[in-house]
Amino acid sequence: MKKEIIMALAISTTNLVKNFDGKNAVNGISLDVHQGEIFGILGPNGAGKTTFLRMLATLTKVTSGSASIFGNDLTKDGAKVRNFIGLTGQYASVDEELTGMENMIIFGQLNGLSKKEAKKRGLELLKQFSLTEAKDKSISAFSGGMRRRLDLAVSLITKPPLIFLDEPTTGLDPRTRGEMWKTIRELVKGGSTIVLTTQYLDEADQLADRIAIIDHGSVIAQGTPSELKNILGETTFELSLIKSSQIKQAKEMIEQKFNIEVIVLPEFATLSIKVTDTKIMTQILLLLETEHIAINEFETRKPTLDEVFLELTGK
Amino acid sequence: MDTTVINKNTTTMKTISLKSWLTDIIVMAKRELLKVKHSPEKLFDVTVMPIIMVIVFSQLFGGAIMGNVKAYLPLVVPGILIQTLVMASGAAGTQLREDLDKGATDRFNSLPISRIAPLAGTLISDIIRYIIAAVFALGTGAALGWRASAGFGWLLVAIGRLAIVTTWALSWLFALVGVLAKGAATVTTISSFLTMFLAFLSNAYIPVTSLPKWLKVIAENNPVSHLITAFKEVAYNGNFGHEAWLVLLISLLIVLILAPVTVLTYSKKN
Numbered sequence: 001m002k003k004e005i006i007m008a009l010a011i012s013t014t015n016l017v018k019n020f021d022g023k024n025a026v027n028g029i030s031l032d033v034h035q036g037e038i039f040g041i042l043g044p045n046g047a048g049k050t051t052f053l054r055m056l057a058t059l060t061k062v063t064s065g066s067a068s069i070f071g072n073d074l075t076k077d078g079a080k081v082r083n084f085i086g087l088t089g090q091y092a093s094v095d096e097e098l099t100g101m102e103n104m105i106i107f108g109q110l111n112g113l114s115k116k117e118a119k120k121r122g123l124e125l126l127k128q129f130s131l132t133e134a135k136d137k138s139i140s141a142f143s144g145g146m147r148r149r150l151d152l153a154v155s156l157i158t159k160p161p162l163i164f165l166d167e168p169t170t171g172l173d174p175r176t177r178g179e180m181w182k183t184i185r186e187l188v189k190g191g192s193t194i195v196l197t198t199q200y201l202d203e204a205d206q207l208a209d210r211i212a213i214i215d216h217g218s219v220i221a222q223g224t225p226s227e228l229k230n231i232l233g234e235t236t237f238e239l240s241l242i243k244s245s246q247i248k249q250a251k252e253m254i255e256q257k258f259n260i261e262v263i264v265l266p267e268f269a270t271l272s273i274k275v276t277d278t279k280i281m282t283q284i285l286l287l288l289e290t291e292h293i294a295i296n297e298f299e300t301r302k303p304t305l306d307e308v309f310l311e312l313t314g315k
Numbered sequence: 316m317d318t319t320v321i322n323k324n325t326t327t328m329k330t331i332s333l334k335s336w337l338t339d340i341i342v343m344a345k346r347e348l349l350k351v352k353h354s355p356e357k358l359f360d361v362t363v364m365p366i367i368m369v370i371v372f373s374q375l376f377g378g379a380i381m382g383n384v385k386a387y388l389p390l391v392v393p394g395i396l397i398q399t400l401v402m403a404s405g406a407a408g409t410q411l412r413e414d415l416d417k418g419a420t421d422r423f424n425s426l427p428i429s430r431i432a433p434l435a436g437t438l439i440s441d442i443i444r445y446i447i448a449a450v451f452a453l454g455t456g457a458a459l460g461w462r463a464s465a466g467f468g469w470l471l472v473a474i475g476r477l478a479i480v481t482t483w484a485l486s487w488l489f490a491l492v493g494v495l496a497k498g499a500a501t502v503t504t505i506s507s508f509l510t511m512f513l514a515f516l517s518n519a520y521i522p523v524t525s526l527p528k529w530l531k532v533i534a535e536n537n538p539v540s541h542l543i544t545a546f547k548e549v550a551y552n553g554n555f556g557h558e559a560w561l562v563l564l565i566s567l568l569i570v571l572i573l574a575p576v577t578v579l580t581y582s583k584k585n
Contacts, residue, residue, distance in 0.1 A: 085425060095350065099353075109338065110342055110427075110428050164425075
């Protein structure tokens with residue numbers, strides 16, 4: 001039974017450490033990535049995201065700790081692990097002088113496909129990524145966004161079940177970024193597991209099923225985007241009243257009855273209340289109703305991932 | 316047991332064998348050649364350069380050094396050939412550095428290939444560049460009246476068994492420079508300095524007898540001088556003598572020492 005659970009994990013790391021010149025770039029990361037999910041690794045520049053990814057992609061040696069990829073030990077079975085992974089780095093690493101198809105064939109053959117198979121699969125991928133115009137032309141003639149897409153397409157030539165994307169949209173314009181997101185979502189539909197690093201909160205929020213926030217080489221929070229938002233634990237409940245003359249009365253009543261702090265934003269006759277228990281909101285509305293304080297409108301607001309991030313990293 | 320999981324995703328499991336190992340190296344070499352196909356200007360240093368060098372040097376210095384151009388050709392043509400080859404061998408380092416900087420090396424290292432393949436591929440595709448260099452340098456020389464007096468067969472021996480083997484060995488030195496240096500520009504600077512030093516402080520352009528004594532000692536012991544002397548001995552006299560064997564021995568030593576060091580540094584770099 002236990003074995004089955006391990007098998008269902010795409011990645012499992014225990015206390016993974018990478019030391020560079022006496023300093024721990026990755027300082028004991030333990031996490032599990034399930035099959036078929038998009039796992040986001042979020043953190044500021046220099047937090048250790050890329051180093052962590054490089055260890056998992058067998059590019060850099062693990063200093064201590066252990067990790068397994070589909071049940072294969074990362075340090076002992078590196079060669080085998082490389083069959084399961086596709087890597088797209090921070091910079092487009094395809095050969096710009098070469099055509100789209102030539103790049104496909106080279107990477108296909110290096111992955112063990114025959115030239116014919118590589119060609120066939122390359123053609124499929126070029127179509128899938130709307131790159132057919134780059135088939136017989138040097139990549140250097142195309143935009144940065146296209147190069148990134150080709151870079152991603154190339155890493156999919158053998159349909160790897162696990163794909164590492166290191167900051168896949170850094171430096172892309174908003175439109176191309178949107179296209180990249182779409183592509184990434186489609187990959188998961190095909191059954192792949194994706195681990196992506198990003199420093200964009202909205203990217204993690206949009207794409208990731210689960211997120212680990214990394215700072216100074218350690219995981220400081222982990223969970224689904226909404227779980228992380230709940231870390232701050234508060235929903236902001238904002239009420240605006242029709243009569244601004246009643247605002248002081250309303251504030252005092254609510255504070256007394258529920259023993260919570262109410263902030264008054266006088267210019268809009270608005271009360272802002274941070275609530276941890278959503279039931280209080282209904283009770284507040286009922287209280288105001290019985291006291292004949294008419295409400296103009298109200299809204300609730302969850303904290304943004306930005307707020308969570310800033311709170312956690314203390315920046 | 317892993318297959319139950321992986322099957323879903325139809326992963327191609329690559330079997331590592333001697334054949335796959337060779338294929339990887341050939342594919343990596345092909346990659347370099349495709350680059351040349353798309354940017355033929357990358358062959359400037361092994362085509363246009365040797366043509367110009369042979370013409371300019373023979374016409375410019377022929378009279379001054381040997382009295383006339385024809386008498387200078389036997390000295391300068393092998394000199395320029397070897398100089399071109401030595402300089403061409405420096406390009407390997409720049410190429411490796413560019414791949415490291417661009418992230419291409421990372422990409423390759425995440426593939427199920429032998430880690431030596433990218434390095435070996437680059438160095439093997441270079442051999443084709445060396446052959447091109449030899450054809451252009453010697454072809455220009457021949458057009459001006461230079462002859463390999465021992466005949467075509469011995470000339471091929473001199474090129475294939477001596478000049479190219481030695482240059483290839485030397486390219487490991489520049490590969491190491493490429494792996495160690497900070498950027499592609501640094502590699503080019505270091506390689507140019509080394510190749511200039513090796514080529515000019517030798518018997519490539521002048522008879523060393525004309526040099527001041529201290530310089531003569533340096534020039535005579537320069538490995539490039541040994542190579543040029545050996546080349547002439549084979550191409551002119553049809554004699555693969557002790558000088559030639561000495562040069563091959565030095566080349567073998569260079570490869571035996573530098574190849575493991577370079578490969579180790581290259582994979583340790585991560």
